[in-house]
Amino acid sequence: MIHPPKKAEQVDRPPDTRTLPPSFDPAYVEGAIKPFFLSAKYEGEPPLLPMIDVALSKEAAIPPHIFGMLYDSWTPNMDEEGVTVFLRGYEKRGPNNERKRIYFSAVTPDLYSPMYSDKIKHFLDYLFDDQNEGKPLMQRYYQRYFDMYWDLHLGVRGEDIPPEVRDREQLHRRPRLLVPDHASRP
16 A cells, blocks of 8 residues: 655644633543644545545544534444434445435435525524624524424424424534434335
8 A cells, every 4th residue: 555645743742732721621622622733634646546445434534623513422423323424434325325325315406496495595594683693603503403404304393393302402502413324224
């Protein structure tokens, strides 16, 4: 195997976090900031042939400091908490990358206007409404994320969204963009 030239330097000592504001949550510093400082990117030649191979798996292929946005423990727990198709390894997506093909079949350009345009516009109108001026934008986004998600994917709105979903939303206070593997099985 040809090893690509290294364009980033890996630091072999723990990052100095003493200059961080004391208001930062220690779990955030340990789970996001320190791994970010320790991460490096490598750039190399792209494969000569367009291929999907187990050697090029996408399984959990994100920097470790991002896992805290998706998983409570800062480590991937895909089988229990679910996974987005974009982080699932090729070998686990079904024959011929089936899960990704299913996902993309729902987001073709010809479907945007009739299926999603009004729903997205409604969400953005709420988000950028005058009443939200001067307020943290991401808080408003997260408050309505599940409403938008359920409306886009299932056409369900408001009180029609099951109470257990609302309970989960309150528990996590951030969107989960993950679907358990067993949810897509027949």
